[in-house]
Amino acid sequence: MKIVIINYGAGNIQSIKFAIKRLGFDAILTDNEEEIRSADKVIFPGVGEASSAMEMLKATGLDKVIPTLKQPVLGICLGMQLMCKYCEEGNTEGLNIFDVDVIKFDGTEKVPQIGWNQIENLKSNLFKGIKEKEYMYLVHSFYVPLNEESIATTNYGIKYASALKEKNFYGVQFHPEKSSKAGAQILQNFLEL
Amino acid sequence: MLTKRIIPCLDIKDGRTVKGVNFVDLRDAGDPVELAEIYANEGADELVFLDITATEQKRRTLAELVMHVAEKVNIPFTVGGGISSVEDVDLLLNSGADKVSINSSAVKNPQLINDLAAKFGSQCVVVAIDAKKINGEWMVHLVGGKVPTDIKLFEWAKEVEERGAGEILFTSMNHDGTKNGFANEALAYLSELVNIPIIASGGAGNMQHFADTFIEGKADAALAASVFHFKEIEIVDLKKELKKKNIPVRL
Numbered sequence: 519m520k521i522v523i524i525n526y527g528a529g530n531i532q533s534i535k536f537a538i539k540r541l542g543f544d545a546i547l548t549d550n551e552e553e554i555r556s557a558d559k560v561i562f563p564g565v566g567e568a569s570s571a572m573e574m575l576k577a578t579g580l581d582k583v584i585p586t587l588k589q590p591v592l593g594i595c596l597g598m599q600l601m602c603k604y605c606e607e608g609n610t611e612g613l614n615i616f617d618v619d620v621i622k623f624d625g626t627e628k629v630p631q632i633g634w635n636q637i638e639n640l641k642s643n644l645f646k647g648i649k650e651k652e653y654m655y656l657v658h659s660f661y662v663p664l665n666e667e668s669i670a671t672t673n674y675g676i677k678y679a680s681a682l683k684e685k686n687f688y689g690v691q692f693h694p695e696k697s698s699k700a701g702a703q704i705l706q707n708f709l710e711l
Numbered sequence: 712m713l714t715k716r717i718i719p720c721l722d723i724k725d726g727r728t729v730k731g732v733n734f735v736d737l738r739d740a741g742d743p744v745e746l747a748e749i750y751a752n753e754g755a756d757e758l759v760f761l762d763i764t765a766t767e768q769k770r771r772t773l774a775e776l777v778m779h780v781a782e783k784v785n786i787p788f789t790v791g792g793g794i795s796s797v798e799d800v801d802l803l804l805n806s807g808a809d810k811v812s813i814n815s816s817a818v819k820n821p822q823l824i825n826d827l828a829a830k831f832g833s834q835c836v837v838v839a840i841d842a843k844k845i846n847g848e849w850m851v852h853l854v855g856g857k858v859p860t861d862i863k864l865f866e867w868a869k870e871v872e873e874r875g876a877g878e879i880l881f882t883s884m885n886h887d888g889t890k891n892g893f894a895n896e897a898l899a900y901l902s903e904l905v906n907i908p909i910i911a912s913g914g915a916g917n918m919q920h921f922a923d924t925f926i927e928g929k930a931d932a933a934l935a936a937s938v939f940h941f942k943e944i945e946i947v948d949l950k951k952e953l954k955k956k957n958i959p960v961r962l
Binding site: 530532533537539540565566567625627628629630631632633634635636653655657658659673674693695696697698699701702 | 714782787
């Protein structure tokens, strides 16, 4: 199986690479279009600020490539947010794969949300073997409101979408690569899709 | 529901853990990676590595250690100790650290907080503050609490939040090492003052101290070293105890 992690300069890519390695696979870090198109599975990471991450993505031309991919694609954290229509952070136009806007927490609870919170209303093979209300590690200030593409929800002051699916595209707000055994199971599930 | 976090802290020198640790099941008592794996398996929510190396090889050995930890450990971890530039942070994050903690360098150059938040995002910038209560006033101290400043804790905390810190790690020098509990009054005030998570540090001696700092101190996370290293408290027992008291924890 050929697994590619899209490398566009944004994010903690080592952690994802190591998490895949712990599952017994080697992932390739690349920004090369042909490499990405020929992969069986594509992981789209992202940590940091939305507008600068989007700029880096545009600089590589990958903003045009990602929405046309046919194999399973998993966006993680900011990666997922950039797959949405629009991010309030930095007034950023997204890739418009998920038909929803990303907005900021209103400050009722502390911002950023940092730590382990529960995922529930699980609706996808991505969560095979994962129990309702399993804990995942999250670090974010912006969130995706509940919408038709939600496949998991989380409560933080409000209930929001912590995972999304549209056709072959999956997005998770949490960090499976940092979420202990349950997180590893979700990555394993993605590789088996 | 977001849970309260339990964070063991490992002191590192030249790539090895310092201070004694009392783990009979450790093959190599000085190997931080092995200790980190054990804590992760026992239910620690995060780890902090505090590097006290003072040699010129520091940057390289620390980055190597971070890489080894990231390879083995499946929970988030923070690295701190002598980090003073955007380049330092870039190297550590690229090696696999999730967050960095800055302390004296932020006091000497507060703009560093803004620069790190802009380049890497607030979520990976932890500002550690060591403070001591002197004549009724909490004052910031540097160099592991040894050097006093004329900066007031609460003013500094507000400033670091405004500059883009994602979390504050507050250590009370009055409580650190006493095992008499955390500085809950100051912590509670801090937690109301700023709207970013607060990690309590200094004073953990028993399980009740953790419950107190989460309830009275309103802390979002609690950090400790020796009570975990010497097995005075097992993380899984601690979490069960906290759960009994209706404190949300990941079990």
